[in-house]
Amino acid sequence: MASETVSEDKYQKGIKYLKNMNPDSFRILEENLEDLAPDMARYVAEFAYGEIYSRPGLDLKTRELVTIASITTLGSAQTQLKSHIHGALNVGCSPQEIIEVIIQMAVYAGFPKALNGLFSASEVFSERNVTIEK
Amino acid sequence: MASETVSEDKYQKGIKYLKNMNPDSFRILEENLEDLAPDMARYVAEFAYGEIYSRPGLDLKTRELVTIASITTLGSAQTQLKSHIHGALNVGCSPQEIIEVIIQMAVYAGFPKALNGLFSASEVFSERNVTIEK
Amino acid sequence: MASETVSEDKYQKGIKYLKNMNPDSFRILEENLEDLAPDMARYVAEFAYGEIYSRPGLDLKTRELVTIASITTLGSAQTQLKSHIHGALNVGCSPQEIIEVIIQMAVYAGFPKALNGLFSASEVFSERNVTIEK
Amino acid sequence: MASETVSEDKYQKGIKYLKNMNPDSFRILEENLEDLAPDMARYVAEFAYGEIYSRPGLDLKTRELVTIASITTLGSAQTQLKSHIHGALNVGCSPQEIIEVIIQMAVYAGFPKALNGLFSASEVFSERNVTIEK
Amino acid sequence: MASETVSEDKYQKGIKYLKNMNPDSFRILEENLEDLAPDMARYVAEFAYGEIYSRPGLDLKTRELVTIASITTLGSAQTQLKSHIHGALNVGCSPQEIIEVIIQMAVYAGFPKALNGLFSASEVFSERNVTIEK
Amino acid sequence: MASETVSEDKYQKGIKYLKNMNPDSFRILEENLEDLAPDMARYVAEFAYGEIYSRPGLDLKTRELVTIASITTLGSAQTQLKSHIHGALNVGCSPQEIIEVIIQMAVYAGFPKALNGLFSASEVFSERNVTIEK
Numbered sequence: 001m002a003s004e005t006v007s008e009d010k011y012q013k014g015i016k017y018l019k020n021m022n023p024d025s026f027r028i029l030e031e032n033l034e035d036l037a038p039d040m041a042r043y044v045a046e047f048a049y050g051e052i053y054s055r056p057g058l059d060l061k062t063r064e065l066v067t068i069a070s071i072t073t074l075g076s077a078q079t080q081l082k083s084h085i086h087g088a089l090n091v092g093c094s095p096q097e098i099i100e101v102i103i104q105m106a107v108y109a110g111f112p113k114a115l116n117g118l119f120s121a122s123e124v125f126s127e128r129n130v131t132i133e134k
Numbered sequence: 135m136a137s138e139t140v141s142e143d144k145y146q147k148g149i150k151y152l153k154n155m156n157p158d159s160f161r162i163l164e165e166n167l168e169d170l171a172p173d174m175a176r177y178v179a180e181f182a183y184g185e186i187y188s189r190p191g192l193d194l195k196t197r198e199l200v201t202i203a204s205i206t207t208l209g210s211a212q213t214q215l216k217s218h219i220h221g222a223l224n225v226g227c228s229p230q231e232i233i234e235v236i237i238q239m240a241v242y243a244g245f246p247k248a249l250n251g252l253f254s255a256s257e258v259f260s261e262r263n264v265t266i267e268k
Numbered sequence: 269m270a271s272e273t274v275s276e277d278k279y280q281k282g283i284k285y286l287k288n289m290n291p292d293s294f295r296i297l298e299e300n301l302e303d304l305a306p307d308m309a310r311y312v313a314e315f316a317y318g319e320i321y322s323r324p325g326l327d328l329k330t331r332e333l334v335t336i337a338s339i340t341t342l343g344s345a346q347t348q349l350k351s352h353i354h355g356a357l358n359v360g361c362s363p364q365e366i367i368e369v370i371i372q373m374a375v376y377a378g379f380p381k382a383l384n385g386l387f388s389a390s391e392v393f394s395e396r397n398v399t400i401e402k
Numbered sequence: 403m404a405s406e407t408v409s410e411d412k413y414q415k416g417i418k419y420l421k422n423m424n425p426d427s428f429r430i431l432e433e434n435l436e437d438l439a440p441d442m443a444r445y446v447a448e449f450a451y452g453e454i455y456s457r458p459g460l461d462l463k464t465r466e467l468v469t470i471a472s473i474t475t476l477g478s479a480q481t482q483l484k485s486h487i488h489g490a491l492n493v494g495c496s497p498q499e500i501i502e503v504i505i506q507m508a509v510y511a512g513f514p515k516a517l518n519g520l521f522s523a524s525e526v527f528s529e530r531n532v533t534i535e536k
Numbered sequence: 537m538a539s540e541t542v543s544e545d546k547y548q549k550g551i552k553y554l555k556n557m558n559p560d561s562f563r564i565l566e567e568n569l570e571d572l573a574p575d576m577a578r579y580v581a582e583f584a585y586g587e588i589y590s591r592p593g594l595d596l597k598t599r600e601l602v603t604i605a606s607i608t609t610l611g612s613a614q615t616q617l618k619s620h621i622h623g624a625l626n627v628g629c630s631p632q633e634i635i636e637v638i639i640q641m642a643v644y645a646g647f648p649k650a651l652n653g654l655f656s657a658s659e660v661f662s663e664r665n666v667t668i669e670k
Numbered sequence: 671m672a673s674e675t676v677s678e679d680k681y682q683k684g685i686k687y688l689k690n691m692n693p694d695s696f697r698i699l700e701e702n703l704e705d706l707a708p709d710m711a712r713y714v715a716e717f718a719y720g721e722i723y724s725r726p727g728l729d730l731k732t733r734e735l736v737t738i739a740s741i742t743t744l745g746s747a748q749t750q751l752k753s754h755i756h757g758a759l760n761v762g763c764s765p766q767e768i769i770e771v772i773i774q775m776a777v778y779a780g781f782p783k784a785l786n787g788l789f790s791a792s793e794v795f796s797e798r799n800v801t802i803e804k
Contacts, residue, residue: 029517032521032524033520035533035534036501036520036523036524036527036534037501037504037505037520037534039505039591040505040508040516040517040520043508043513043583043587044513047241047579047583047587048241048513051579051583052237052238052240052241053238055234055237055575057230057231057233057234058231058234058235058238062196062199062231062235063234063238065196065199065200066199066200066202066203066235066238066239067203067238067241067242068200069200069201069203069204069207070203070204070206070207070239070242070243071242071514072204073203073204073207073208073243074207074242074243074477074512074514074515074746075477075478075744075745075746075747076476076477076478076515076518076745076746077477077514077515077517077518079514079517079518080513080514080517080518096191097191097192097196099191099706099707100189100191100192100197101192101196101200102707103186103189103707103709103710104186104187104192104197104200104201104204105200105204106186106378106710106713107181107182107186107201107378107379108201108204108205108208108378108379108380109204109207109208109377109378110374110375110376110377110378110744111375111376111713111714111718111750112376112741112744112747112749112750113744113746113747114710115699115710115747115749115750116746116747116749116750118703118706118707118710119702121706122702122706125706131705132705132706132707163383166387166390167386169399169400170367170386170389170390170393170400171367171370171371171386171400173371173725174371174374174382174383174386177374177379177717177721178379181713181717181721182379185713185717189709205380208343208378208380208381208612209343209344209610209611209612209613210342210343210344210381210384210611210612211343211380211381211383211384213383213384214379214380214383214384233572233573236573237573237575237576240512240576240579241512241513242512242513242514243511243512244508244509244510244511244512244610245509245510245579245580245584245616246510246607246610246613246616247610247612247613248576249565249576249613249615249616250612250613250615250616252569252572252573252576253568255572256568256572259572265571266571266572266573297651300655300658301654303667303668304635304654304657304658304661304668305635305638305639305654305668307457307639308639308642308650308651308654311449311453311642311647312647315445315449315453315777316647316777319445319449320773320774320776320777321774323441323770323773325766325767325769325770326767326770326771326774330732330735330767330771331770331774333732333735333736334735334736334738334739334771334774334775335739335774335777335778336736337736337737337739337740337743338739338740338742338743338774338775338778338779339648339778340740341739341740341743341744341779342611342646342648342649342743342778342779343611343612344610344611344612344649344652345611345648345649345651345652347648347651347652348647348648348651348652364727365727365728365732367727368725368727368728368733369728369732369736371722371725372722372723372728372733372736372737372740373736373740374722375717375718375722375737376737376740376741376744377740377743377744431785434789434792435788437801437802438769438788438791438792438795438802439769439772439773439788439802441773442773442776442784442785442788445773445776445781446781449643450643450781454639454640454642454643455640457636457639459632459633459635459636460633460636460637460640464598464601464633464637465636465640467598467601467602468601468602468604468605468637468640468641469605469640469643469644470602471602471603471605471606471609472605472606472608472609472640472641472644472645473644473782474606475605475606475609475610475645476609476644476645476745476780476782476783477745477746478744478745478746478783478786479745479782479783479785479786481785481786482781482782482785482786498593499593499594499598501593502591502593502594502599503594503598503602505588505591506588506589506594506599506602506603506606507602507606508588509583509584509588509603510603510606510607510610511606511609511610642780643780643781644780644781644782645779645780646776646777646778646779646780647777647778648778
């Protein structure tokens with residue numbers, strides 16, 4: 001049986017992606033879920049990263065930017081939004097690109113959600129001493 | 135007074151963008167709104183395109199892909215989603231890139247919204263005789 | 269026993285409101301639900317109209333306008349939105365006031381939902397031969 | 403006039419349900435609303451519990467689980483989600499059943515909302531010294 | 537390597553569940569996605585059914601009822617809602633239980649979404665000649 | 671060129687509105703955005719206030735009440751909701767009118783969002799020593 005059809009491999013593949021993209025967020029997630037729902041952390045690794053992020057056809061920078069667009073539009077998942085703003089910076093998105101995506105959400109998701117997205121970005125940028133070029 | 139501070143210019147700038155990105159959708163929108171709320175069509179040209187899409191810092195292909203992510207996440211605006219799938223193709227996104235963005239929304243917005251996004255893409259691709267490379 | 273504490277009276281009170289505000293919508297709703305969930309039609313009469321719309325402290329015109337704002341923001345309940353646009357006209361809101369509320373939703377709920385709200389208003393206005401004064 | 407048609411009785415019926423299901427949450431709700439909107443606490447007792455939860459045709463355990471599914475899907479009402487996780491435990495749902503419902507929401511509402519639902523469950527379980535059997 | 541860790545098996549396991557729960561919906565889904573995004577149909581089988589629905593700890597009837605609660609709350613995925621109302625009937629939920637879940641959503645997701653959920657149930661029940669016992 | 675077509679004037683017009691409606695919120699917003707996305711504060715002044723709130727056809731009190739309805743329905747933007755509850759009081763809405771709008775949202779957006787809207791109103795009223803007349 002070919003190794004790419006094996007769940008174990010999906011998990012390992014996901015973990016490999018996560019180590020590049022967002023190791024801290026995943027470690028915290030695993031710790032938070034270990035007594036409650038450890039399978040959920042496995043699904044994040046296996047399905048979200050091992051299956052979806054590892055698909056060809058779209059580079060990781062664009063994958064993180066569309067995720068930021070989606071979570072800003074949800075409006076109620078600031079922890080996950082901040083985690084993906086970290087992820088976007090980790091895979092090479094510039095702070096300005098991230099800000100541009102969130103500003104654009106004012107048109108599609110409304111100003112309140114765009115503003116709250118910007119405040120989340122501001123927290124991440126402060127934490128990492130990232131500044132926006134003008 | 136510098137010309138870039140003039141609303142008239144924002145409108146003209148937006149129309150210039152719309153002519154490249156999505157001329158048919160905007161013409162239909164203008165016709166639908168002309169007796170009801172013509173200012174709303176003006177805001178689309180002036181604010182969404184003249185102001186937001188014309189910002190530097192993010193290319194138009196990425197701008198269309200994050201818009202597709204956002205409207206797929208909203209889940210209830212299939213007319214606008216199809217309009218932006220047209221727009222994405224018009225500015226050079228490949229069908230595969232569009233599909234990748236919508237598939238990824240299964241993780242962030244859930245499977246029902248991602249599936250409905252794919253069905254909207256399917257309609258646009260059929261209309262334009264676009265096929266996905268395998 | 270004071271009459272205002274009696275459910276029967278809440279129902280009758282709600283029906284009285286509905287007869288002024290939106291008799292057709294409620295009759296269609298009752299017919300659609302009579303074999304499936306007749307209590308749901310009763311809750312609309314009793315709770316939504318007999319309890320909430322009949323509260324003092326806000327006039328019916330404002331109550332219909334805030335309902336239009338809320339349903340436009342939901343984005344996925346066009347039948348109910350059109351029913352309340354009828355209701356708003358029935359209690360004396362002008363077409364222009366209704367349009368103003370929906371346009372304003374572009375800021376808070378995003379352009380796609382505001383546009384879809386306007387298209388619903390357009391259908392109701394056409395049906396009733398209502399025109400917007402310019 | 404039959405007693406079941408009397409609002410006072412709906413309220414008493416709702417309070418009876420609330421005393422079994424979630425007495426603490428309702429007491430806090432009543433205190434928080436007493437100067438602001440005491441009718442809103444009455445509607446919770448009378449409509450949500452006296453009318454809906456007291457309907458035959460679905461047991462209270464299932465009613466709490468579908469409520470947890472709905473509020474997890476809303477994504478932005480963690481106080482109410484935690485209140486209903488308490489309620490679910492109070493009417494006999496196992497911690498594992500609650501976790502299963504929330505994990506399943508990853509498919510329908512997306513991973514971020516499911517993860518935030520799990521974190522709310524974690525807080526409630528810690529507070530009550532509840533542990534998940536493995 | 538243990539067979540339960542193999543993706544191929546997750547897929548087969550999911551298909552086995554789907555054959556009992558909702559064979560028609562899945563066949564239509566596969567056909568609709570085969571030229572566009574065949575992996576998405578695979579994820580439905582593999583992740584949603586092979587992974588989530590096949591988890592122990594919650595019976596299939598309850599799993600379908602919480603899914604109906606979630607999709608009614610989304611408000612904009614009537615195709616998927618109808619598919620899961622079929623699924624719920626197929627695994628043994630009574631029409632009345634389904635209606636009870638949707639009515640309850642009036643409290644948590646608002647009346648418009650609950651009403652639209654009931655209309656979807658009505659379509660499925662008509663199609664299958666299902667009637668509600670009174 | 672007529673002055674009303676000039677963006678600079680839209681900005682000044684918006685600032686004039688903001689000074690009456692919500693000077694503190696805007697000042698805080700501008701400070702929070704100045705290093706991150708100063709254009710976003712400009713869009714709030716220029717588009718939301720200079721363009722939308724300054725439209726004829728709806729008085730400012732009604733504009734604030736429909737905004738409160740919309741943001742309560744979003745459910746996840748309590749900072750912006752509180753800002754507009756301040757704004758509503760500043761333009762002459764009574765506390766009771768604000769409470770009535772939010773209570774009514776229980777019907778359209780569900781009880782959890784209405785309750786969270788009331789808690790936000792409670793915080794604003796406490797801060798301003800506003801009391802509800804009974």
